[in-house]
Amino acid sequence: MSYTFKRRLSRNFIRFCLAGFVCVCLGPVIWALVTSFLPLSALTSTPLDLNPLNATLDNYIKVFDTSRGLFSGLINSFIISLFTSAIALTLGAMAAYALARLKMPGSTLILMVILATQMFPAIVIAIPLFLAMSRINLIDKHIGLIIVYLSFVLPIVIWILKGFFEGIPQELERAAAVDGASPLQVFRFVILPISLPPLFATGVFAFIESWNEFFFAIILTRIHVKTVPIAIAEFSGQYTTLYGQMLASAVLASLPVVVLAIVFRKFILEGFVEGAVKA
Amino acid sequence: MIRAWNNENRFHRRRFRLGVFFMLPAVLILLVVLAYPILASLILSLQDIFIASDGIHGRFLGFDNYTRLLGNELFQQALLRSMYFTLVEVVCVVSLGLLVALLLNTPSGRHAFYRVVLLVPWALAPVANAVLWKWIYNANYGVLNMIVVGLGLSEENVVWLGRPWLALNMILVADIWKAVPFIALLLLAGLQNIPTYLYRAARLDGANTWQTFVHVTLPGLKTPLVISSVLQSIWALKVFDLIYVLTKGSPADSTVLLNYLAWRETFSNLNIGYGAAIADVLFLLMFLLALAYIRALRPRRALLNGNNP
Numbered sequence: 211m212s213y214t215f216k217r218r219l220s221r222n223f224i225r226f227c228l229a230g231f232v233c234v235c236l237g238p239v240i241w242a243l244v245t246s247f248l249p250l251s252a253l254t255s256t257p258l259d260l261n262p263l264n265a266t267l268d269n270y271i272k273v274f275d276t277s278r279g280l281f282s283g284l285i286n287s288f289i290i291s292l293f294t295s296a297i298a299l300t301l302g303a304m305a306a307y308a309l310a311r312l313k314m315p316g317s318t319l320i321l322m323v324i325l326a327t328q329m330f331p332a333i334v335i336a337i338p339l340f341l342a343m344s345r346i347n348l349i350d351k352h353i354g355l356i357i358v359y360l361s362f363v364l365p366i367v368i369w370i371l372k373g374f375f376e377g378i379p380q381e382l383e384r385a386a387a388v389d390g391a392s393p394l395q396v397f398r399f400v401i402l403p404i405s406l407p408p409l410f411a412t413g414v415f416a417f418i419e420s421w422n423e424f425f426f427a428i429i430l431t432r433i434h435v436k437t438v439p440i441a442i443a444e445f446s447g448q449y450t451t452l453y454g455q456m457l458a459s460a461v462l463a464s465l466p467v468v469v470l471a472i473v474f475r476k477f478i479l480e481g482f483v484e485g486a487v488k489a
Numbered sequence: 490m491i492r493a494w495n496n497e498n499r500f501h502r503r504r505f506r507l508g509v510f511f512m513l514p515a516v517l518i519l520l521v522v523l524a525y526p527i528l529a530s531l532i533l534s535l536q537d538i539f540i541a542s543d544g545i546h547g548r549f550l551g552f553d554n555y556t557r558l559l560g561n562e563l564f565q566q567a568l569l570r571s572m573y574f575t576l577v578e579v580v581c582v583v584s585l586g587l588l589v590a591l592l593l594n595t596p597s598g599r600h601a602f603y604r605v606v607l608l609v610p611w612a613l614a615p616v617a618n619a620v621l622w623k624w625i626y627n628a629n630y631g632v633l634n635m636i637v638v639g640l641g642l643s644e645e646n647v648v649w650l651g652r653p654w655l656a657l658n659m660i661l662v663a664d665i666w667k668a669v670p671f672i673a674l675l676l677l678a679g680l681q682n683i684p685t686y687l688y689r690a691a692r693l694d695g696a697n698t699w700q701t702f703v704h705v706t707l708p709g710l711k712t713p714l715v716i717s718s719v720l721q722s723i724w725a726l727k728v729f730d731l732i733y734v735l736t737k738g739s740p741a742d743s744t745v746l747l748n749y750l751a752w753r754e755t756f757s758n759l760n761i762g763y764g765a766a767i768a769d770v771l772f773l774l775m776f777l778l779a780l781a782y783i784r785a786l787r788p789r790r791a792l793l794n795g796n797n798p
């Protein structure tokens with residue numbers, strides 16, 4: 211009797227903790243969502259007026275005004291993230307396959323170097339890259355930002371895909387080789403087709419990373435290729451009192467990546483998080 | 490027989506050639522965007538760089554930038570603050586992450602819903618996160634003041650980002666909130682790798698919950714805990730977006746951390762050589778942490794190879 215009581219008590223305690231955890235995780239986000247639908251007059255009244263009848267799409271419509279830079283920011287971010295992930299995926303898959311299966315000399319060293327590159331401050335490479343790009347006129351160009359983004363996206367892609375390629379049974383490749391396929395054909399007709407789902411998921415991950423990037427963007431863009439994070443930061447600096455619009459633009463910028471992360475959570479949980487522990 | 494051997498040999502040669510061809514583009518890109526700038530940054534930090542109408546010029550200084558740096562009060566403060574920030578962040582994030590991981594490892598916490606919840610703060614764009622907290626901390630209409638005043642903890646609204654020490658800690662809170670999910674997921678993966686027979690054995694030996702935690706769970710989590718601490722300290726040293734959006738270093742430069750200082754000196758004050766020197770100090774700190782990370786991974790590998798660690 212007392213044992214079941216104790217168990218029920220501890221189960222209720224855990225449920226209570228879980229509820230608290232959900233509130234802390236989602237509370238700030240839900241608060242931002244709710245206020246992004248309220249007019250300024252409701253947000254600045256005391257006490258706060260949360261009447262749902264006041265809900266409006268006004269903030270969302272206003273942030274799309276071209277002078278705000280959010281719309282062009284979304285387009286710039288989309289172009290840059292798409293090309294960065296496509297290039298990183300193509301070159302990263304080739305390099306990862308070579309490291310995992312083609313018995314390259316010094317592959318452990320290369321992998322350690324790749325790991326180390328994840329761990330130094332972006333500012334170190336940002337200064338010389340800024341100077342070099344000013345010289346060859348790549349500042350404020352899409353291509354300039356794409357090249358720089360490869361510096362942190364390409365290593366992650368290689369790291370994740372190498373782990374995946376190592377998991378493919380070698381018998382598959384051997385069977386194809388016995389049938390007379392060249393190594394390139396093995397890669398093209400055996401490895402690539404069965405790797406499409408992880409390739410796609412890695413691409414999504416690379417997309418999220420490039421989409422959220424702020425530090426390089428603020429250094430390497432001026433007017434024409436401002437990305438979404440830059441647009442939001444500038445907005446919150448310039449129109450400090452337009453709270454609803456500030457939050458609406460933050461919601462719009464986060465929505466695509468949060469949805470992608472939730473849809474591809476299985477991959478992120480299994481592939482990336484555990485990869486960091488197992489290496 | 491000889492023909493088969495020749496075929497095999499030719500096959501390996503072709504694989505090797507393909508490997509070189511496959512590695513080449515990625516290696517070239519990484520040389521251009523990583524190796525070159527890291528070396529260039531070290532050389533820049535030894536120079537006085539100035540931008541003139543006909544381009545960028547440099548004058549060799551030796552270690553002057555570094556000696557100037559070490560004697561500079563703002564740098565010393567930024568270094569101390571960065572260390573405080575990193576230490577508090579690591580301790581809070583790893584302990585909260587462990588709590589969340591333990592919670593999500595219980596029978597009622599295993600539901601996929603909780604993992605989705607955990608992914609939301611993680612996936613949020615860092616700048617959007619900063620804007621979110623700017624709104625929560627707002628001195629006049631922020632929800633934090635509503636709660637604090639509503640509960641009677643304070644008579645009047647607090648200017649959260651207006652006081653030196655307080656502002657830094659508020660930035661810490663916002664950063665911890667965003668950082669806990671990833672570490673929690675990492676530790677959760679570690680928890681699930683602990684063999685269940687260890688728990689069963691502990692229960693047979695009559696161990697209570699606390700004893701099981703100390704003698705089974707914690708030792709089993711050693712590697713993930715070390716890795717989380719190292720990764721989190723590296724990320725804490727990199728913090729930039731939050732400072733940029735929330736305070737821009739104010740009030741009175743009290744929220745200037747190393748990474749922000751390096752950026753401001755280089756790109757606002759155009760002290761490029763001096764900024765590069767700060768960046769390289771930061772680089773050194775992170776490099777030491779990266780070595781710790783690689784060391785933490787090594788015992789596991791030695792074990793897999795059958796050697797004694």
